[in-house]
Amino acid sequence: MTGTRPARRKRATIVEVAQLAGVSHQTVSRYLRTDGGMREGTRERVRAAIEELDYRPNMIARAMRDRRTGRLALVFPPGTAISSLEVLAGATRAAEEIGYVVEVVTLGGPPETRHMRVLELADCGLFEGIVSLTPLPDVERRAATLSTPVVVYPQYDEAMRAIGELAEASLVADIVDGLAERGHRRFLHAAGDYHHASARHRRDVYLETIERRGLESFGVLETDWSPQRACRGILDLPADCGVTAVVAASDWVAAGVVRGAVERGWRVPEDLSVTGWDNSPVGSVMPPGLTSVDVESERVGRRAIRQLAAALGIEPPAPEDDGPLNRIVWRGSTGLAPGA
Amino acid sequence: MTGTRPARRKRATIVEVAQLAGVSHQTVSRYLRTDGGMREGTRERVRAAIEELDYRPNMIARAMRDRRTGRLALVFPPGTAISSLEVLAGATRAAEEIGYVVEVVTLGGPPETRHMRVLELADCGLFEGIVSLTPLPDVERRAATLSTPVVVYPQYDEAMRAIGELAEASLVADIVDGLAERGHRRFLHAAGDYHHASARHRRDVYLETIERRGLESFGVLETDWSPQRACRGILDLPADCGVTAVVAASDWVAAGVVRGAVERGWRVPEDLSVTGWDNSPVGSVMPPGLTSVDVESERVGRRAIRQLAAALGIEPPAPEDDGPLNRIVWRGSTGLAPGA
DNA sequence: GTCCCGAGGGTGAACGTTCACTATAGTAGC
DNA sequence: GCTACTATAGTGAACGTTCACCCTCGGGAC
Numbered sequence: 001m002t003g004t005r006p007a008r009r010k011r012a013t014i015v016e017v018a019q020l021a022g023v024s025h026q027t028v029s030r031y032l033r034t035d036g037g038m039r040e041g042t043r044e045r046v047r048a049a050i051e052e053l054d055y056r057p058n059m060i061a062r063a064m065r066d067r068r069t070g071r072l073a074l075v076f077p078p079g080t081a082i083s084s085l086e087v088l089a090g091a092t093r094a095a096e097e098i099g100y101v102v103e104v105v106t107l108g109g110p111p112e113t114r115h116m117r118v119l120e121l122a123d124c125g126l127f128e129g130i131v132s133l134t135p136l137p138d139v140e141r142r143a144a145t146l147s148t149p150v151v152v153y154p155q156y157d158e159a160m161r162a163i164g165e166l167a168e169a170s171l172v173a174d175i176v177d178g179l180a181e182r183g184h185r186r187f188l189h190a191a192g193d194y195h196h197a198s199a200r201h202r203r204d205v206y207l208e209t210i211e212r213r214g215l216e217s218f219g220v221l222e223t224d225w226s227p228q229r230a231c232r233g234i235l236d237l238p239a240d241c242g243v244t245a246v247v248a249a250s251d252w253v254a255a256g257v258v259r260g261a262v263e264r265g266w267r268v269p270e271d272l273s274v275t276g277w278d279n280s281p282v283g284s285v286m287p288p289g290l291t292s293v294d295v296e297s298e299r300v301g302r303r304a305i306r307q308l309a310a311a312l313g314i315e316p317p318a319p320e321d322d323g324p325l326n327r328i329v330w331r332g333s334t335g336l337a338p339g340a
Numbered sequence: 341m342t343g344t345r346p347a348r349r350k351r352a353t354i355v356e357v358a359q360l361a362g363v364s365h366q367t368v369s370r371y372l373r374t375d376g377g378m379r380e381g382t383r384e385r386v387r388a389a390i391e392e393l394d395y396r397p398n399m400i401a402r403a404m405r406d407r408r409t410g411r412l413a414l415v416f417p418p419g420t421a422i423s424s425l426e427v428l429a430g431a432t433r434a435a436e437e438i439g440y441v442v443e444v445v446t447l448g449g450p451p452e453t454r455h456m457r458v459l460e461l462a463d464c465g466l467f468e469g470i471v472s473l474t475p476l477p478d479v480e481r482r483a484a485t486l487s488t489p490v491v492v493y494p495q496y497d498e499a500m501r502a503i504g505e506l507a508e509a510s511l512v513a514d515i516v517d518g519l520a521e522r523g524h525r526r527f528l529h530a531a532g533d534y535h536h537a538s539a540r541h542r543r544d545v546y547l548e549t550i551e552r553r554g555l556e557s558f559g560v561l562e563t564d565w566s567p568q569r570a571c572r573g574i575l576d577l578p579a580d581c582g583v584t585a586v587v588a589a590s591d592w593v594a595a596g597v598v599r600g601a602v603e604r605g606w607r608v609p610e611d612l613s614v615t616g617w618d619n620s621p622v623g624s625v626m627p628p629g630l631t632s633v634d635v636e637s638e639r640v641g642r643r644a645i646r647q648l649a650a651a652l653g654i655e656p657p658a659p660e661d662d663g664p665l666n667r668i669v670w671r672g673s674t675g676l677a678p679g680a
Numbered sequence: 681g682t683c684c685c686g687a688g689g690g691t692g693a694a695c696g697t698t699c700a701c702t703a704t705a706g707t708a709g710c
Numbered sequence: 711g712c713t714a715c716t717a718t719a720g721t722g723a724a725c726g727t728t729c730a731c732c733c734t735c736g737g738g739a740c
Contacts, residue, residue: 011463011487013696024720029698039718054485060409060465061696064400064725085420103443123351125400125726145394147351227625255625262602263627282622285567285595287603353726364690369728379688401726404695465696 012053021049032057068128072100072308073121074301075132078108079160082280083297087133087155087166090298094305097317100128102305107134115139122146129312131304134158149311153304161196165300169201171293171326173209175247175275178330180215183340184245184273188237189220190230190257192249199225202249202277218243225249227256234260244272244337251276251283251292258286258333269335279329288332295326352393361389372397408468412440412648413461414641415472418448419500422620423637427473427495427506430638434645437657442645443467447474455479462486469652471644474498489651493644501536505640509541511633511666513549515587515615518670520553523680524585524613528577529560530570530597532589539565542589542617558583565589567596574600584612584677591616591623591632598626598673609675619669628672635666 014032018025023042031038031046038046049055063069074091076084088104095102105121107114115138122130122139127148132139135154143150155164176187189206192199203220210217218241223229230253237243248254254276258268266272268288276283276292283290299320309316354372358365363382371378371386378386389395403409414431416424428444435442445461447454455478462470462479467488472479475494483490495504516527529546532539543560550557558581563569570593577583588594594616598608606612608628616623616632623630639660649656 011465011696014698015696025696026698026721027719030719033698037718042719056460056463058463058465058696060400060404060407061725062698064404064695064727065697065699067400067725069400080425085425120396123396123398125351125398252621252625259625259627281592282625285592285599285622285625287599351726354728355726365726366691366728367689370689373728377688382688398726401695402728404697404725405727405729407695 011058012055014055014057017046017049017053017055020053021045063125067125069126070100071127072102072305073105073127073130074102074304075105075107075118075121075130075134075136077134077156077158077160078106081156081160081162082278083162083166083295084133084156084160086297087301087304090301091131091305092301093298094302094317098305098309098314103127107132111138118150119146122148122150129308131308133304135163149308151304151308151311153300153307155300155304157197159195162198165325166295166297167196167198167201168326169198169205171328172202172205172247174328175291175293176206176209176213176215178328179245179247179273179275179334180213182273182335183337184215185337186216186218186242186244188218188241188243188246190233190246190248190253191220191222192225192253194222196225199249206247223249223253223256225253227252227259230254230256231260231263233257235263245334246272246274248274248276251278251280251290254290254292254333255282255286258290262287268333271338273334273337275334283331283333286333291331291334292329293326294329296320299325351398352395354395354397357386357389357393357395360393361385403465407465409466410440411467412442412645413445413467413470414442414644415445415447415458415461415470415474415476417474417496417498417500418446421496421500421502422618423502423506423635424473424496424500426637427641427644430641431471431645432641433638434642434657438645438649438654440468447472451478458490459486462488462490469648471648473644475503489648491644491648491651493640493647495640495644497537499535502538505665506635506637507536507538507541508666509538509545511668512542512545512587514668515631515633516546516549516553516555518668519585519587519613519615519674520555522613522675523677524555525677526556526558526582526584528558528581528583528586530573530586530588530593531560531562532565532593534562536565539589546587563589563593563596565593567592567599570594570596571600571603573597575603585674586612586614588614588616591618591620591630594630594632594673595622595626598630602627608673611678613674613677615674623671623673626673631671631674632669633666634669636660639665 014028015025018028023046028046031043072095092102107117118136118139121127123146129148130150132152133155136152139150140152155166157163187210189203191203194200221233234257246257248257254274257274261268261272268274276290279292279294283292302320306316354368355365358368363386368386412435432442447457458476458479461467463486469488470490472492473495476492479490480492495506497503527550529543531543534540561573574597586597588597594614597614601608601612608614616630619632619634623632642660646656
């Protein structure tokens, strides 16, 4: 695998710079790390030598000496969820504020392998801290014995399914209430894949709210999160089901619902109101604009980094904006119930 | 910013393992790196010592000694395009095949800053090679003087707009031909943002093909890639324009076209055929399924890594599958021209 | 018995920094 | 002119590995 490398110019070291400048290596090191405390002439000679040799410090050597690498690892399960990108963006930005770079590590395989990999990650010297967004009970138990802080901030299970705050579903109650205020009485829930905690939670809150408010549910349509399944479900609905509002577990499911409704000749929202979840771009190509729930996933990333900063004993990045993580955005796909 | 760190257990080193096992540090090093060449008793004592001390090798020290870090850097401009994720996935997989980890570095700011940052990246010792997916003329010129190979494989300009192979548009001709075979004679092109090379190329090939085949173009509808603009454009079309097929520059633009058509009461594909580009999931919620162009962006990532492997003088990862990068997928949104 | 060989294992240096000390020159106070 | 102090600069070790080289021991050929 290795083969012979093409000869590459060897980098100048701090010692060579020192020789050229006629000073000691320590003086060059000082020049690089501090501002003051040097005579003007010395400073200038060092500067010139650095420029002439095109010197750039070797980060590996630096990290070896002072065990600061400026890097944090962010552990995800394999597979990419839409929200994970935003979580990553939030974490990256927060880390940047405290002078760190984050690196994404995806962690698959059987539990023992994952366990080992994280231990290696923690002790290999490359990272100053680790955040795992997937549960790691074994590692968590041993966290104190590791040379690097490991924060477990579970938001995804091993199959990249949202758990934790990202699976929070209480706003489903507010959606149902909002629809009830618009005169709706008979609902349908288009659920996601029940393997996902988020899908189960949304269904549970839906059912509870219907019951508590004395409304009617025609039923729950289970899907695999695909628009196709949702569409099929709508097409299969009896014409006289009386449903005037569909609460979908995601925007893509809602898109399938709308497609099915349109194919049956039902107008949205005049005949049927539809809501989604995620506030994804697909909502904007649904004819009247899709009512949805905006989830500020970046904030989850920021929180994780803040927690790690605390474990590292360093000044944490700025806190997130206040307010809830989730927020309903009412759009054209929801309207008054027919005849209301 | 630093503050005091909570005391952490210091890692055992190779020397301590050696002491405990009653051998020299070199013997432990041998145990870690090679299989054979040790008496069974020695091997066992070393193994036991490693386990007892919970020893794990320090990668920084290792990298310092033999300047192998097993890491490659992948440079993107800031901002995330859909395709960039696939490019990244392809690069990651290819790098894994040759025993490397890739790290994403996003590179913004003015040209000189970017230049400096890449030089630092190349010489800081953290990476064995660098691929830039955005053009870096200054760096490219100096590549030979750097201590690390830098491959510039431009696929995105500074604003994350696709260029290079990802902006390749020749299949637009095949789309137009395919529609012509279905009896269409009068076309409309729903273009993207002309700031993007990909949008300009698709428009150019569209216009050329129309002309070469002696077909008719009602015109070109310029958009900012948003479904909204595309929808508006369709709604503004004169009723008697005679257009029976719309070639859109992306699936999202096509989605806007379909939405506009539906709002006007035009059926897709009976009254209007529509094609997109990207083969994105949004195509599947468009009522009849959207004809589109599938772009295998991962292959671009793999190619980039192969090129870097060559520059590194190491065995490259497996070549990609053969066949073109782009491929038309005909679906329900395209049909025979009305009356054909 | 001597010589040679190979396998197993040890020694010391090197990688490029930074830290903790130490040394020197210049300056102020007396 | 001496001491004490400060500002500036230098010295050597240390960080945890691996590499190149050397040493030792046992066995077979002569």
